Amino acid sequence: MPASPAKTAIGWIGTGVMGRNMATHVIQAGYPLTVYNRTKSKAQPLLDLGARYADSPAEVAAVSDIVFTMVGYPSDVREVISGTDGVLSTLKEGGIVVDLTTSEPGLAAELAALAAARGRFVVDAPVTGGDIGAKKGTLSIMVGGDKKAVDEVKPVLDCFASTVTVFAGPGTGQHCKMANQITIATSMLGMCEGLVYAHAAGLDLESYLGAIAGGGAGSFSVQSYAPRILKRDMEPGFYVEHFVKDLGIALEACKQMRVSLPGLALAQQLYVSLCACGDERLGTQALIKSLERINGRTLPTKSTFSAW
Amino acid sequence: MPASPAKTAIGWIGTGVMGRNMATHVIQAGYPLTVYNRTKSKAQPLLDLGARYADSPAEVAAVSDIVFTMVGYPSDVREVISGTDGVLSTLKEGGIVVDLTTSEPGLAAELAALAAARGRFVVDAPVTGGDIGAKKGTLSIMVGGDKKAVDEVKPVLDCFASTVTVFAGPGTGQHCKMANQITIATSMLGMCEGLVYAHAAGLDLESYLGAIAGGGAGSFSVQSYAPRILKRDMEPGFYVEHFVKDLGIALEACKQMRVSLPGLALAQQLYVSLCACGDERLGTQALIKSLERINGRTLPTKSTFSAW
Secondary structure: OOOOOOOOOEEEEOOOHHHHHHHHHHHHOOOOEEEEOOOHHHHHHHHHOOOEEOOOHHHHHHOOOEEEEOOOOHHHHHHHHHOOOOHHHOOOOOOEEEEOOOOOHHHHHHHHHHHHOOOOEEEEOOEEOHHHHHHHOOEEEEEEOOHHHHHHHHHHHOOOEEEEEEOOOOOHHHHHHHHHHHHHHHHHHHHHHHHHHHHHOOOOHHHHHHHHOOOOOOEHHHHHHHHHHHOOOOOOOOEHHHHHHHHHHHHHHHHHHOOOOHHHHHHHHHHHHHHHOOOOOOEHHHHHHHHHHHHOOOOOOOOOOOOO | OOOOOOOOOEEEEOOOHHHHHHHHHHHHOOOOEEEEOOOHHHHHHHHHOOOEEOOOHHHHHHOOOEEEEOOOOHHHHHHHHHOOOOHHHOOOOOOEEEEOOOOOHHHHHHHHHHHHHOOOEEEEOOEEOHHHHHHHOOEEEEEEOOHHHHHHHHHHHOOOEEEEEEOOOOOHHHHHHHHHHHHHHHHHHHHHHHHHHHHHOOOOHHHHHHHHOOOOOOEHHHHHHHHHHHOOOOOOOOEHHHHHHHHHHHHHHHHHHOOOOHHHHHHHHHHHHHHHOOOOOOEHHHHHHHHHHHHOOOOOOOOOOOOO
């Protein structure tokens, strides 16, 4: 049975930039919303829109049919869902937890099994599309979990997603997100290495990007991040430290599955080098700094550069 | 002074799939054309359109104002341009050679200097866009060389290109092409590693690609090559052995410029492994086979897969 705004009470745990923007769409669709965040002030914009505040994940879950979690690290996911004061301690029978955090596939499967043993559901549903996608409600969501539970939460996901892809079984949403991050990391590396080569060869970098962006070398990285690099704009769309978390999860999953991905390993190490040099709060395009360091040269800044 | 179809005699050396399709556009634009190819039969379609045949590069150059070369390896470029029976042995003063081959930036600079000392010009102008771009006349061309010579050949390039990007000085067109190939190689690696991970995690690969293609992981590789991999279509759009040639040139240029590109080095080695296993005549998407081999597993074939 699809969820209905009139009947389905939604809980929301984690109201950082991503969570707050997603939850806003849920309120605006007419669902009653109860929220909790470690730092209460970050939930204020949602309270201003009519959300109720609860003092713990358990208190949120006590009054909700479906609880969304959007927190930081796998350890946070574990705590808010299965901790002493976590969602599963009070969630009613048949209730559903939807974890939007990018987290460990193994943990997702473990929590889903724990919940299932008690007649509840945990669905993993990491997102892509960044803060802009969250604001516009055009995220892409990768969902794994019990099919009936997924069907039930789908209408709520549709409030902030333009694409919802459902895979079979718990943890598969996280696995899809990992494969996505693996592809991005190596694509970003190729984009940066092309820039470093072009600069070393004395090419005008704006002309270079114009020449390659529309062809076989084209990518989201070339289109969206290379122009920021030329403007020396290292502002985070997505933090280096969060990407390092994701790539670490991916490598650990590879280890468990006995999968060898040399490109991922290399890209991860170069991203770790950014943390080593204090660049963890920059955006992922800062990968160029790692390549600049190993080459002892820095790309010029084109303050006037505008995307084509 | 721009070239005029009525006056400018064009020579064409190298009429393989790429060269033949490009030269066809030149004839169709009204330029008189003289051609030479090591295997004469491959020039026949052009002769049928009215091109004249000459028995050597030197004989082509003797009757041409501008001579295009589109051959295989840097050694072929050197031979047809500066060899005993090469273009520069007969080309008239002020004549221009345009090398469309993807070749060494250093060789391009060397040949340009050699020609300049004799009052002739050699322009490097490698292309991207593949056989389809050559057929449609929508190639992207990256040009380096003497500015006056480049201005003169530009109208002829426009016969088969939709984008012509001019860089400053001999060899820079080749350098741009190298940076392009570097970006492609690593992007292709990321796409393949994402697929291997997704398969190991048990995801439906078609759903996986649908979920990631429109977001931050999107690229020409994901859009055009991943679907071929799912259909197990390893037909060459671009041969592995030619890509290995290009990446080898890029690595050599890196060595000369003292530039370290670890992603390029890794991707190049994985492509070399395809040659080691006899896959050099497959298309570049065959990189997946290298990753399959190091992981002891093969992706499933979806004969019904169609691009989204």
